[in-house]
Amino acid sequence: MAAPALAAVAPPATSQLDVVKLNAxxxxxHILFDVDFTVHSGEVVALLGRNGAGKSTTFLSIxxxxxxxxxxxxxxxxxxxxLPTYEIARRGLGFVPENRRIFTDLTVEENLLVGRQAPxxxxxxxxxxxxxxxFPNLADMRKRPGGRMSGxxxxxxxxxxxxxxxxSLVLLDEPSEGLAPKIVEQMAGAILAMKREGLxxxxxxxxxxxxxxxxxxxxxxxxxxxxxxxxxxxxxxRPDVRDAYLAV
Amino acid sequence: xxIFLGPQSIVTPMQLVFxxxxxxxxxxxxxxxxxxxxxIIFGVTRIVNFAHxxxxxxxxxxxxxxxxxxxxxxxxxxxxxxxxVIVAALGCLLEMVLLRRIYHAPELFQLLATFGVTLxxxxxxxxxxGPEDLVGPRAPGMSGAVVMxxxxxPTYDLFLIALGPIVLVALWLLFxxxxxxxxxxAATHDRGMVAALGINQKWLFTGVFxxxxxxxxxxxxxxxxxxxxxxxxDLSIIVEAFVVVVIGGLGSTTGxxxxxxxxSELNAFGILVFPKISLVLVFLVMAVVLVVRPxxxxxxxxxxxxxAVGNTVRPWRPLNRTELTIAGGVVLVIAxxxxxxxxxxxxxxxxxxxxxxxxASLHLLMTVGGLASFGHAAYFGLGAYGAAFAAxxxxxxxxxxxxxxxxxxAFGAAIVGWFAVSLSGVYFAMLTLAFAQIVWSIAFQWVDxxxxxxxxxxxxxxxxxxxxxxxxxxxxxxxxxxLALLQMVIFSPFGFALRATRDSELRSESIGIDRKRTxxxxxxxAGAVAGxxxxxxxxxxxxxxxxxxxISVSIDxxxxxxxxxIETVLGPIVxxxxxxxxxxxxxxxxxxxxxxLGLAIxxxxxxxxxxxxxxxxxxxxxxxxxRARKLAGGVATAAVAATVLGGVVGxxxxxxxxxxxxxxSHRNVAHRNASHQEIDR
Numbered sequence: 001m002a003a004p005a006l007a008a009v010a011p012p013a014t015s016q017l018d019v020v021k022l023n024a025x026x027x028x029x030h031i032l033f034d035v036d037f038t039v040h041s042g043e044v045v046a047l048l049g050r051n052g053a054g055k056s057t058t059f060l061s062i063x064x065x066x067x068x069x070x071x072x073x074x075x076x077x078x079x080x081x082x083l084p085t086y087e088i089a090r091r092g093l094g095f096v097p098e099n100r101r102i103f104t105d106l107t108v109e110e111n112l113l114v115g116r117q118a119p120x121x122x123x124x125x126x127x128x129x130x131x132x133x134x135f136p137n138l139a140d141m142r143k144r145p146g147g148r149m150s151g152x153x154x155x156x157x158x159x160x161x162x163x164x165x166x167x168s169l170v171l172l173d174e175p176s177e178g179l180a181p182k183i184v185e186q187m188a189g190a191i192l193a194m195k196r197e198g199l200x201x202x203x204x205x206x207x208x209x210x211x212x213x214x215x216x217x218x219x220x221x222x223x224x225x226x227x228x229x230x231x232x233x234x235x236x237x238r239p240d241v242r243d244a245y246l247a248v
Numbered sequence: 249x250x251i252f253l254g255p256q257s258i259v260t261p262m263q264l265v266f267x268x269x270x271x272x273x274x275x276x277x278x279x280x281x282x283x284x285x286x287x288i289i290f291g292v293t294r295i296v297n298f299a300h301x302x303x304x305x306x307x308x309x310x311x312x313x314x315x316x317x318x319x320x321x322x323x324x325x326x327x328x329x330x331x332x333v334i335v336a337a338l339g340c341l342l343e344m345v346l347l348r349r350i351y352h353a354p355e356l357f358q359l360l361a362t363f364g365v366t367l368x369x370x371x372x373x374x375x376x377x378g379p380e381d382l383v384g385p386r387a388p389g390m391s392g393a394v395v396m397x398x399x400x401x402p403t404y405d406l407f408l409i410a411l412g413p414i415v416l417v418a419l420w421l422l423f424x425x426x427x428x429x430x431x432x433x434a435a436t437h438d439r440g441m442v443a444a445l446g447i448n449q450k451w452l453f454t455g456v457f458x459x460x461x462x463x464x465x466x467x468x469x470x471x472x473x474x475x476x477x478x479x480x481x482d483l484s485i486i487v488e489a490f491v492v493v494v495i496g497g498l499g500s501t502t503g504x505x506x507x508x509x510x511x512s513e514l515n516a517f518g519i520l521v522f523p524k525i526s527l528v529l530v531f532l533v534m535a536v537v538l539v540v541r542p543x544x545x546x547x548x549x550x551x552x553x554x555x556a557v558g559n560t561v562r563p564w565r566p567l568n569r570t571e572l573t574i575a576g577g578v579v580l581v582i583a584x585x586x587x588x589x590x591x592x593x594x595x596x597x598x599x600x601x602x603x604x605x606x607x608a609s610l611h612l613l614m615t616v617g618g619l620a621s622f623g624h625a626a627y628f629g630l631g632a633y634g635a636a637f638a639a640x641x642x643x644x645x646x647x648x649x650x651x652x653x654x655x656x657x658a659f660g661a662a663i664v665g666w667f668a669v670s671l672s673g674v675y676f677a678m679l680t681l682a683f684a685q686i687v688w689s690i691a692f693q694w695v696d697x698x699x700x701x702x703x704x705x706x707x708x709x710x711x712x713x714x715x716x717x718x719x720x721x722x723x724x725x726x727x728x729x730x731l732a733l734l735q736m737v738i739f740s741p742f743g744f745a746l747r748a749t750r751d752s753e754l755r756s757e758s759i760g761i762d763r764k765r766t767x768x769x770x771x772x773x774a775g776a777v778a779g780x781x782x783x784x785x786x787x788x789x790x791x792x793x794x795x796x797x798x799i800s801v802s803i804d805x806x807x808x809x810x811x812x813x814i815e816t817v818l819g820p821i822v823x824x825x826x827x828x829x830x831x832x833x834x835x836x837x838x839x840x841x842x843x844x845l846g847l848a849i850x851x852x853x854x855x856x857x858x859x860x861x862x863x864x865x866x867x868x869x870x871x872x873x874x875r876a877r878k879l880a881g882g883v884a885t886a887a888v889a890a891t892v893l894g895g896v897v898g899x900x901x902x903x904x905x906x907x908x909x910x911x912x913s914h915r916n917v918a919h920r921n922a923s924h925q926e927i928d929r
Contacts, residue, residue: 065443065444084443086444086445086446086447089443097441101440101441103434104437106433114431114447115445115446117445165445
């Protein structure tokens, strides 16, 4: 199973999130196989792959939301593999899940209130008013229950809610999924704004065009294994990789 | 026409209606407190806290003791509050010691564990406070009455009537105006997401549980100026609270408030309209509400989910030829027992055989159908009464009377089942419990027909079955075909369809299975077989009593199935034999059998969730896997792993196989649930 002797060596200091030999299981089904990658401070990394490739499972594993997994996850030079989910979040790892998972009975304001955590050193500090600037659509519906919002508005609320925790790194699971083209553009703008604030971002995508707009580097995953790691430019130079692992 | 009511005065019908109305409102206050607590706890922890009635009762007893010690107005009110705080602290302890271990367990286990707590509290109350009813003091300054419409309304009742809305508003403010309350509402909606936002749910759960228990305990404490404190408070309130929650909608405090008023008023007026069977009114209203709004006034329809009670890793299969021969041999050995055993042992033997029928019929519903009925004793009891009516009122011969039992039971199951199958999970459990309690109270209250508490006596078997050995053989002759029939049903196309509805409502309906109809038929079949058991039981005992359909008999059935092994086919038979033998022995050994039984249930749920047959099957699978590995090395290992979930597992290692074959903990059950959900998405 885990090889603690190997994993005990701390990763280099420039990296903020290090995933080392991550394996994940649902019951007896083996989903992730020795997944390895790094996110450096201030970087936007795209985790690319088809539906079912293991992107969401990777995120859930990092957050401690997959019950059985092996390998190591390092965050800010601390090992967080065995920590409970809430503790991982409190260390500054923000998670924006797939299919939004907003609290539909709660208003926009209340959703943000749930996400609130104390300000963190070395990470941008967010207040509801600043988030309403980042996502102007939300400003007009502060008292509206989350269940009565459009998909795009819900996606913005999910991100805003996670930012209320003042994370230093955000995991965005398919932020463009199911959104209208115009909203996708807004979303890309918001993510770039987050990057400018100094946030590191790991986002998963099936949509290469969207990833290209905002990412520095790409990690391609297929059938639970990492198939490619490199900059976006390096990926552009490898049409074979793109055609083999991404639906374009 | 004026009605004379006691020496106090002459009352007009309007006044009588008014008095009953005010009494109903006053009773609603405590019921609302208990039901809202139940609802809040369920909302966040997804646990239906059966022990809620026990906490209500403890609140009353502790308040009684404290009011004995403290005097004066301040002392009295302080005592009520202190009692609720003390009981809430006990609730915290229970949450941290027991519930935290079973949050991931299937809901049936949670209901059973909290029922185990209820059993223990009942005996502990008996140990601490003794068997007598205790009469507490009047509320200082509120012992008088106020004249309204020419009638005296107790001041304390007016206080309670005002308290209900005050608590409702306070709860609303708590949940909408404090961050803690907003977190609770968020967690009610999506616990996992709340954790991912950095909130430690552990303490949120504990806090919510404490709040819910506090509400129940204060509800109990507030009763002491009105009613004597007694031992049956817990079960009577929990059944009413279940009804309130089903009508009002699980998770809604406003719904609990309105439904508590409705149910209390129905009780108050039911006594006027149907003095003999007052609970029938509640039954009718609940039925209407469920037809119109299956999720209650303010509840929300829950998305269809996998309702599997357990999670079968090894697929079921019918007995093969060798095993059938063994089973035949076992039946033959049992048939020869009368030549060896004495009369007492044979009578117990008959009783055990009867309860294998009861457990196996519940198993069909619970394990095969995924519908955990908490009121299965109703059909056992209906079977007994059906046989008793046939034998005494109509003078039918014994064998005909025994067959009349299942007919009445199937009839009752058809009515209840028709309503019940539109719900699932905990709603189903609560609804079946409530219906069973109503059937029980009809048997208890309708003295002219059922003999009430005195039961129906003189139901003697025909000559050929009058000796213990004759009766034993007859029971065996009924039980074996019925059990065989149930096994055949499980492996018939109908049984497959039933399992499909259990595993995925959506997917089964999308391939053309009529879920409700399938489950309804299963409900009726299970009811009929339980009724056969009840009919035999009536002749075994020579009498029938309302107790045959009490909650404890229903729970006994659940424990038998659980003890045998919830994920197995033969479990209920083994479970019934072991449980019945043990409990008969236990009752002969101790006066506090509930304490021991409650503890045993909790221990079983926490440490032994797979039951006897499940654990044996695990050992066998492990043994087989080890032998296979020895024979064929790594290849066999991978094959075993692949058959377990038929999945992805290309590079399965030996360790993985072991983990899959031996995981008995709830955690792993939860993983599999999680993977179900993941796939459904």
